[in-house]
Amino acid sequence: VRVKVTDELQDGQVFTLLTERLPPVLSETKVETLLPLRGAPGVHTLVAEVAADSTDEVSLENNSAVKSVAVAGLSAQLRWPQRYAGLPANRPLQVQVAGPGEELEGTVEFAIDTSRAFQAPLAASGVLAWRNPVTTWTFSELPPGRFYLRVLTESAQGKGDEIVPFRLLPGNEPRVAWLQQGEELADSRMSGLTAHNGAVFLSKVHDRVEVQSAGHDDGSFARILLNGAPVMENLRGYNVAVFSLDGNVLATRIFDVYKNPPDADSLAAFVLRLPDSVLVAFALMDEGSTNMNEKAYSALEWLGSQWIRSVGYRDSWAMLVWKGMATKALKEVWHPRGSGPIVLVDTLVHSVPRGEIVSPWIGPGSGWSRFRATVRGEGSVDLTVLGRRSAGGRYDTLATVTGAQGPVSRELIQTQARWVRLVATFQRGRSDSSRLESWRLEYDPPADVAIGAEGVKLKPDSVLFGRTVSVSARVRNWGPAESDTCMAVLQVRDESGMWRSVLKPVTIPPLLPDSTFIAAWSWQVREPSGRHVLRVLLDPSARIVELDETNNAATADLTVAADSTAPTIRLFADGAPLLSGDQVSPTPELRLQILDQGVFTPKDTSRLRVLLDDRRLGPETEPALQWHFEEETEGKVSAVVSLKPVLQPGSHILQVTAWDLAGNRSEEWFVLRVSDKLEISHVLNFPNPFADFTIFTYFLSLPADEVAIRVFTLAGRKVWETVSADGFAGYNSFDWDGRDQEGDELANGVYLYKITARAGEKTVSALGKLAIVR
Secondary structure, rough: OOOEEEEEEOOOOEEEEEEOOOOOOOOOOOOOOOOOOOOOOEEEEEEEEEEEOOOOOOOOOEEEEEEEEOOOOOOOOEEEEEOOEEEEEOOEEEEEEEEOOOOOOEEEEEEEOOOOOOOOEEEEEEEEEOOOOEEEEEOOOOOOEEEEEEEEEOOOOEEEEEEEEEEEEEEOOOOHHHHHHEHHHOOOOOOHHHEEEEEEEEOEEEEEEEEEEHHHHHOOOEEEOOEEEEEEEEEOEEEEEEEEOEEEEEEEEEEEOOOOOOOHHHHHHHHHOOOEEEEEEEEEEEEOOOOOOOOOOHOOOOOOOOOHHOOOOOOEEEEEEOOOOOOOOEEEEEOOOOOOEEEEEEEEEEEEOEEEEEEEOOOOOOOOEEEEEEEEEEEEEEEEEEOOOOOOOEEEEEEEEEEEEEEEEEOOOOOOHHHHHEEEEEEEEOOOOOEEEEEEEEOOOOOOOOEEEEEEEEEEOOOOOEEEEEEEEEEEEEEOOOOOEEEEEEEEEOOOOOOEOOOEEEEEOOOOOEEEEEEEEEEEEEOOOEEEEEEEOOOOOOOOOOOOOOEEEEEEEEEOOOOOOEEEHHHHEEOEEOOOEEOOOOOOOOOOOOOOOOOOOOOOOOHEEEOOOOOEEOOOOOOOOEEEEEEOOEEEEEEEEEEEOOOOOEEEEEEEEEEEEOOOOOEEEEEEEOOOOOOEEEEEOOOEOOOOEEEHHHHOOOOOOOOEEEEEOOOOOOOEEEOOOOOOOOEEEEEEEOOOOOEOOOOOOEEOOEEEEEEOOEEEEEEEEEEEEE
């Protein structure tokens, strides 16, 4: 299995991280490599590809994988305008840099000028403290034209200096453009092309053709070399090589007229059949005069030779001649025997077979409208527009122009591509004189929803299991265009490290540039005790087009404390607290209050069980349980459930069991006593003794029409009374301030009191004793 891993940067550069050939793989194996990050902030698109030697695979669809990695820089990074951007001149220019992170502090300074020198900038921001996530500077007094933006940053990590070319375009077009013109084209990736004089064109190749000749007494050798490499050498007689104008060897021949006299005729025939537009190289070795004839001499003279008839026994001779090209100079040298060897050199200048210029990936853009290019010269080039939906996705062809000449303009079809790349292809033969002078792409700029510098806010950030946390995040559109509707989700990271959504998403409405929206949730925490990481994630489905997708998430820490305390159950009858064994009326209004330091949810009927005389009660039973509300009571959450039973005289058992969200369980049994006649019981006052305040309490078995409370001295003299005390069935109370009927304080001492209840013609009484001590 062959494995290849590449890293593609945002500017289109591709680096190979790993190429490896693995031994046969039975089921699974792992390959590791390193991703160098220093000096390379931004989005890295990692592509892993595997290929087996055998083509016998079930599927080839799973032979590659793509993953994008966002790498933060140690200094502020320019976000907008992008390199080679074309922006409307009639709008304020907002420059943006992204901060490196909350843990770093630093400064940023902007300047704009018409040249890279920045000796007298047209505009400057002064020194600004960078802010996370974005630092901005707005300027609105520039005319249309080409400008340079300089961004100077400084922090504890060092200094940064970036210069970005951009243009301000005339007109009222809302769209922006990406364009390169003239020498700017050299910043795109090129192969086989040269950038010069404001254009790019096929590069020229200079092939060196060298001819060496030596007769027998001068070394006896012959060589024909192309760029230093032998084409043919050291063969006796006439060595002949034919080269095409693009540097290819078309033919090689050896004519040994000394050993083989017919080779003279063959040499003549070969020369006369040579095509035009070729370079012919001749090199003589050892001896070439013996057995030469008129045909051979005439043929070489027809080709242009002036010295061939002078070549004598074992002389040296060499010639380089351009067949059929009168403007090219012939080179010929003859040395008599003993005069030394000959060296001739000429050059084949021609275009490379193919050239290509590829722009960086342009974008992101929310819509693509038109592609323009300018091609000059007599030849033509092929233009292609490629698009892809994500930074690491596969690309599609959006438009092609074959044989482009002059100004070219193409409207782009509707596409979901967010990134677009331009490609120009030059071919030798039809593009030799073609020059690409500019290309341009017009598109709709993106939005950029991001979570603000304050991040995710939790209130509180430490809670008990089952309690509610308020979560909020300020969402801002930092992009140059209005955003579409998107979603914000609240997630918690589980023990396996995976993110899990905990509540319904919040809809973020369309936002104009630099406007905000608060995404908020109220979350009932049911996570185990310990520290948990919450995350607010914007646009999880990547539905909207954004300038930067690395700022769509922010996290916060939440501490959850364990809940080990069971709920508390309280019972009230007709508004008064009720203890087991107390009297109630035959038709009491019972109210259950369940208090828990975590959360008890009354809407979850499975967490509360109520039995009356062993019969399970619920919302549909008789009597029915009525679920009311949750409220904060003494720092605890209270759930209230009421019921109105009809009870026969005698004792009844109310069994109540409650479970909180943490699984803690409480159970209480209440004995309810019901009488068919009026009785008064549990008569007392508290505090006792008292100084200036006491409470009379008593239980009635049935409701009373009138209840009177009278206080007497030990001698039997009445000093105070009331006939308006409560007469409810069950618990009752009445407050007394210790004063007599005229409002004067009673003297210290012991007093008697009598509580009398009347229902119809039935009257019951009970006596008590109290003491006043001041």
